[in-house]
Amino acid sequence: MLKCRDVVNTADQLLDGDMNHRQLLAIKMHLLMCSHCRRYVRQLRALLRAIPFMYKKASDTEVSKVMEHVHSHRDNYP
Numbered sequence: 001m002l003k004c005r006d007v008v009n010t011a012d013q014l015l016d017g018d019m020n021h022r023q024l025l026a027i028k029m030h031l032l033m034c035s036h037c038r039r040y041v042r043q044l045r046a047l048l049r050a051i052p053f054m055y056k057k058a059s060d061t062e063v064s065k066v067m068e069h070v071h072s073h074r075d076n077y078p
Contacts, residue, residue, distance in 0.1 A: 002030040007037040011044050 007030055013019050014027055031038050058066075 002026050004030075004034060004037055007031070007034070008040060011041050014041065015045055015048060 007027060010019070010023070010027065014024070019027070031041065
């Protein structure tokens with residue numbers, strides 16, 4: 001039986017459809033019994049649907065600045 005933590009850790013795979021039948025059955029069984037996880041998955045789905053409408057497209061200059069920052073700090077992390 002899955003724990004709530006397992007559902008949280010795999011909810012993105014559930015919404016992307018990247019689960020095998022066994023995993024999907026286990027998640028669906030948990031969701032049938034756990035209203036908290038049902039709410040979590042429902043809210044995550046709503047958030048993922050809303051993200052494209054939240055911000056305007058980044059300009060090439062903004063993308064370049066972010067990428068430069070990422071590359072300059074890449075070596076600071078394991």
